Amino acid sequence: MxxxxxxxxxxxxxxxxxxxxxxxxxxxxxxxxxxxxxxxxxxxxxxxxxxxxxxxxxxxxxxxxxxxxxxxxxxxxxxxxxxxxxxxxxxxxxxxxxxxxxxxxxxxxxxxxxxxxxxxxxxxxxxxxxxxxxxxxxxxxxxxxxxxxxxxxxxxxxxxxxxxxxxxxxxxxxxxxxxxxxxxxxxxxxxxxxxxxxxxxxxxxxxxxxxxxxxxxxxxxxxxxxxxxxxxxxxxxxxxxxxxxxxxxxxxxxxxxxxxxxxxxxxxxxxxxxxxxxxxxxxxxxxxxxxxxxxxxxxxxxxxxxxxxxxxxxxxxxxxxxxxxxxxxxxxxxxxxxxxxxxxxxxxxxxxxxxxxxxxxxxxxxxxxxxxxxxxxxxxxxxxxxxxxxxxxxxxxxxxxxKNEIIHGDFREATVHHSSGGFFSIRKGPWKLIFCKDDGGYKELKNSSEIKGLEYQLYNLENDPSEKNNLYTENVIKYKELKNLLKKYIKEGRSTPGKVQQNDIIDFEWTQINSIMQ
Missing domain, CATH: 3.40.720.10 (Alkaline Phosphatase, subunit A)
Structure with missing residues (x-):
């Protein structure tokens, strides 16, 4: 936990x-x-x-x-x-x-x-x-x-x-x-x-x-x-x-x-x-x-x-x-x-x-x-x-x-998103990794305790902005890269440069995060 x-x-x-x-x-x-x-x-x-x-x-x-x-x-x-x-x-x-x-x-x-x-x-x-x-x-x-x-x-x-x-x-x-x-x-x-x-x-x-x-x-x-x-x-x-x-x-x-x-x-x-x-x-x-x-x-x-x-x-x-x-x-x-x-x-x-x-x-x-x-x-x-x-x-x-200044590369290293059901995605460049098998919304919020063995989704938004073509099984390298980056953000309590910070203490088991941190 x-x-x-x-x-x-x-x-x-x-x-x-x-x-x-x-x-x-x-x-x-x-x-x-x-x-x-x-x-x-x-x-x-x-x-x-x-x-x-x-x-x-x-x-x-x-x-x-x-x-x-x-x-x-x-x-x-x-x-x-x-x-x-x-x-x-x-x-x-x-x-x-x-x-x-x-x-x-x-x-x-x-x-x-x-x-x-x-x-x-x-x-x-x-x-x-x-x-x-x-x-x-x-x-x-x-x-x-x-x-x-x-x-x-x-x-x-x-x-x-x-x-x-x-x-x-x-x-x-x-x-x-x-x-x-x-x-x-x-x-x-x-x-x-x-x-x-x-x-x-x-x-x-x-x-x-x-x-x-x-x-x-x-x-x-x-x-x-x-x-x-x-x-x-x-x-x-x-x-x-x-x-x-x-x-x-x-x-x-x-x-x-x-x-x-x-x-x-x-x-x-x-x-x-x-x-x-x-x-x-x-x-x-x-x-x-x-x-x-x-x-x-x-x-x-x-x-x-x-x-x-x-x-x-x-x-x-x-x-x-x-x-x-x-x-x-x-x-x-x-x-x-x-x-x-x-x-x-x-x-x-x-x-x-x-x-x-x-x-x-x-x-x-x-x-x-x-x-x-x-x-x-x-x-x-x-x-x-x-x-x-x-x-x-x-x-x-x-x-x-x-100020319209020249920015080399991406403004943010990556961006983490969260759904109503408590499910994550992480976006880096055109790549987006979703840590659930469906849309992560109200349906999964209702049934989240029943969801086990999460199936992930991986999309290239530059080529597929409508998120239709799941590349999760085809690009293991990108999947591992993004998952490890999210794990880093979670462990360090921040996604910006700086000293490691503590996340707030909870007194319950959070199944979604445990599956990601494995």
Whole structure:
């Protein structure tokens, strides 16, 4: 046993004018802006596939003019990945620069009443930037657990007192301001918490919904309405940015959206707008609302010193109804195999756009393989902070890529991915080794205790991006190379150069890891 410590389409004239403008800004400001501490806005969509953003999918049927424009003004990554194909693990990696499977969370996600996953003594992006003089704010879906107050001598689901202050929240992990919900929008309790305090009473029980509007039964606060959660988070984010116009300090704003995850609830304005189904409508609503953040940055005159990153926490969920979308010509995974929860590319290859006027050359494309864990090292590099050995153990700085510097070879030695079922894959160059016999998703999560003698999968993504031709039995040398590299990353507690670190201790047998370490 191993112990672990504006328009639906852009006219040619608009593209030309915009590109010339941003190229001029880039040429004028690159030298001076590269040394300043920029404002940093990180927007994380929930269950948005790479094929759902039109600039990444030439055959996509969902119009996303605001995200397309962001890509025109910045850099888009064609080979960007989350560290996991489900919510909580990816969010852990973004905040800490460390793979989630190094923690006690080995599969699945947290729920709405789960305890905090990130220890208070672990460095997060927020605590790092705060020490470097940043104001820090979180507005949105946390899904990394916090500790609700508990009733004395009461056990089970009724043991929580949702009227009292919460402990071990984002405020304890580096955020000056924190406002949001604990879990996904389909997970009770449905309560906003602001700076560790619930914002309203929760004496009502919301009945569960089915279909596109699915959510689980549970307590709901008086000021909570499912349909208005996305607008609420965006409007508060806009107000936060407005409040920083005359501030002498840079700010970091983390906006993890609750959408287009279930419940899929486009407001009346967007219902039927995509011509596909409610999911398509909801994606268009997400695009329109994040556009409000892009617009306020420009309106406040902050554009030349603000880094904006937009990405997603994993691929599209099956709740989007893939069949209905494909019947109308739309593929949320853009030709890649799999979807949310799976170990295949559709589960963790995501849209990723970065804009930083004066530093990032507009309308550029990077084909480098990056991971969402890389945000930590990138922020450290921007503020000229040297990560300690126990910080960002799986994070590589993307700053050289953003500056369009010449990079010889691969940006990362390799990237490790994880599925909802707790199954691994490792990617090095075009080669990807998968440590399970199926997709590693919900089916295998349910039956993981029955899986023995795992059959591996080996793909060359350069020749086979859809992962159809398993070369595991034909290329033993590559299989051994990749397996040994994963074993090294596991044993050393890191995938970046540095001193060996401890993974978090667990008190149970983890069959998946034991099979790999043999």
């Amino acid at each position: 191993i112990s672990f410590k504006k328009s639906s389409s852009l006219k040619i004239s608009t593209i030309v004018i915009s590109t010339l403008f941003y190229t001029a800004c880039y040429a004028q400001n690159i030298s001076e802006k590269a040394v300043e501490k920029p404002n940093i806005i990180y927007i994380l969509a929930d269950d948005l596939g790479i094929g759902d953003v039109q600039v990444f999918n030439k055959n996509g049927k969902i119009k996303t003019p605001n995200l397309d424009q962001l890509a025109l003004e910045g850099m888009r990554f064609t080979d960007a990945h989350t560290s996991s194909s489900v919510c909580t693990p990816t969010r852990y990696g973004i905040m800490t620069g460390r793979y989630n499977w190094r923690t006690t969370l080995k599969k699945g996600v947290l729920n709405g009443t789960s305890k905090a996953l990130i220890p208070k003594n672990r460095t997060t992006v927020a605590s790092l930037l705060k020490k470097q003089g940043y104001d820090t704010a979180f507005i949105g879906k946390w899904h990394l657990g916090w500790d609700w107050a508990e009733k004395p001598n009461v056990k089970g689901k009724d043991s929580y007192d949702f009227s009292k202050p919460v402990s071990h929240t984002p405020n304890d992990l580096g955020f000056d301001y924190a406002y949001g919900i604990c879990g996904s929008l389909d997970m009770a309790p449905y309560i906003y918490v602001e700076n560790s305090k619930p914002t309203a009473k929760s004496e009502t029980i919301a009945n569960g919904n089915k279909g596109y509007g699915f959510w689980r039964k549970g307590p709901v606060a008086d000021d909570f309405e499912h349909e208005q959660v996305l607008p609420n988070f965006i409007n508060r984010s806009v107000k936060y940015i407005e409040s920083k116009k005359n501030s002498k300090k840079p700010f970091f704003l983390y906006v993890p959206l609750p959408s287009p995850h279930t419940p899929i609830l486009p407001t009346k304005e967007f219902q039927g707008k995509s011509g596909l189904n409610p999911y398509g409508d909801f994606v268009m609503m997400v695009d329109a609302y994040v556009g409000k953040i892009f617009d306020i940055v420009k309106a406040q005159g902050m554009e030349n010193n603000t880094l904006i990153i937009f990405t997603s926490d994993n691929g599209t969920s099956g709740k989007a109804n893939f069949k209905a979308l494909k019947d109308k010509g739309h593929d949320p995974s853009a030709g890649y195999r799999g979807l949310k929860a799976t170990i295949f590319e559709g589960g963790h290859r995501v849209p990723f756009i970065a804009k930083w006027t004066g530093v990032i050359k507009p309308n550029t494309i990077s084909n480098q393989t990056i991971c969402t864990t890389d945000f930590m090292a990138t922020c450290a590099d921007i503020v000229n902070y040297k990560l300690q050995n126990n910080e960002g153990e799986d994070s590589f700085s993307m700053l050289p890529i953003l």
